[in-house]
Amino acid sequence: xxxxxxxxxxxxxxxxxxxxxxxxxxxxxxxxxxxxxxxxxxxxxxxxxxxxxxxxxxxxxxxxxxxxxxxxxxxxxxxxxxxxxxxxxxxxxxxxxxxxxxxxxxxxxxxxxxxxxxxxxxxxxxxxxxxxxxxxxxxxxxxxxxxxxxxxxxxxxxxxxxxxxxxxxxxxxxxxxxxxxxxxxx
Numbered sequence: 001x002x003x004x005x006x007x008x009x010x011x012x013x014x015x016x017x018x019x020x021x022x023x024x025x026x027x028x029x030x031x032x033x034x035x036x037x038x039x040x041x042x043x044x045x046x047x048x049x050x051x052x053x054x055x056x057x058x059x060x061x062x063x064x065x066x067x068x069x070x071x072x073x074x075x076x077x078x079x080x081x082x083x084x085x086x087x088x089x090x091x092x093x094x095x096x097x098x099x100x101x102x103x104x105x106x107x108x109x110x111x112x113x114x115x116x117x118x119x120x121x122x123x124x125x126x127x128x129x130x131x132x133x134x135x136x137x138x139x140x141x142x143x144x145x146x147x148x149x150x151x152x153x154x155x156x157x158x159x160x161x162x163x164x165x166x167x168x169x170x171x172x173x174x175x176x177x178x179x180x181x182x183x184x185x186x
Contacts, residue, residue: 130165
């Protein structure tokens with residue numbers, strides 16, 4: 001071993017890095033499935049969700065010192081996932097490449113499996129901004145201000161995107177046999 005590797009400074013750096021990696025690994029082990037579910041709701045397929053999570057994990061690792069120091073590390077991690085999704089959707093690649101992947105047919109915990117698939121399909125049909133807003137607000141349970149910070153926009157934009165997204169979901173989920181009521185004039 002070289003004299004440099006034996007120096008107290010190098011040993012401290014290596015020990016800190018090992019502790020940092022252990023903390024990051026412990027955090028990620030506990031939260032990975034949650035981050036994957038959020039990514040799936042945004043991407044609509046598991047392969048893209050895994051790619052998104054991988055990019056987010058890489059950014060989280062680079063910023064782990066800052067992320068571990070904040071009060072809500074989970075919010076910090078979710079924000080990275082959502083921002084990575086939005087960044088990808090804004091890129092030219094996302095507009096040129098479209099993969100039509102069916103919604104996976106997996107057993108659901110919900111009592112009404114068909115309703116879950118209907119909601120997922122309706123959510124998948126929304127524009128990326130509305131989808132990201134609804135996932136942040138209702139799946140991640142963020143309030144308007146928190147969602148605005150995560151999405152990098154104003155609270156007013158979150159409110160309008162939420163309203164538009166919910167209205168689109170309502171229209172998409174409305175039963176086909178229900179026609180709008182017409183005023184009867186007798």
